[in-house]
Amino acid sequence: MKKIVYISIFLLAILLFACKNILHYSPSFVNIANDILALPFFLVTLDLIMKFLYGNRFQLNLPYVLVTLVTVCILFEGILPIKYTNMTADPLDILWYFTGSILFLGFQWKYKSKTIHS
Numbered sequence: 464m465k466k467i468v469y470i471s472i473f474l475l476a477i478l479l480f481a482c483k484n485i486l487h488y489s490p491s492f493v494n495i496a497n498d499i500l501a502l503p504f505f506l507v508t509l510d511l512i513m514k515f516l517y518g519n520r521f522q523l524n525l526p527y528v529l530v531t532l533v534t535v536c537i538l539f540e541g542i543l544p545i546k547y548t549n550m551t552a553d554p555l556d557i558l559w560y561f562t563g564s565i566l567f568l569g570f571q572w573k574y575k576s577k578t579i580h581s
Contacts, residue, residue, distance in 0.1 A: 469507045469511075472500060472503050472504055472507055473504065473507065475496075475500060476497075476500050476501075476504045479493055479496055479497045479500065480497075483497065495559055498556045498559035498560060498563070499559045499560075499562050499563040499566070500563060501535065501539075501559075501560060501563060502528075502531065502532060502535060502560050502561075502563035502564040502567060503563050503564075503566060503567040503570075505531055505535060506523060506527075506528060506531055506564070506567050507567075509523065509527065509531060510523045523571065525568065528564050528567065528568055529564075531564070532560060532561065532564045535560055536557050536560055539556070539560075540552045540553065540554070540556055540557060
């Protein structure tokens with residue numbers, strides 16, 4: 464089940480990227496969905512890398528999520544808009560990143576509680 468959700472997040476992120484960058488179709492819901500899925504995408508990638516390095520004993524917990532959230536917010540809403548003129552800093556994006564991290568944590572805790580009770 465967890466792998467299916469990971470693959471779904473990855474495929475949805477690719478679809479949104481294609482809509483925005485290849486098809487040049489970018490309604491506001493695509494931008495919002497892209498920002499909401501950014502954190503789960505980064506966190507899934509981080510989880511897979513850490514599990515590869517440290518095995519299944521690694522658990523992606525709240526401190527990892529918070530550090531990733533702060534890093535993404537500083538990078539995409541602070542540093543990169545200053546360096547690149549095609550990027551804009553939008554404080555509302557921070558809310559969408561936070562929403563994505565809450566959704567990821569909710570899924571993680573739901574999955575974890577199911578495996579404990581099974």
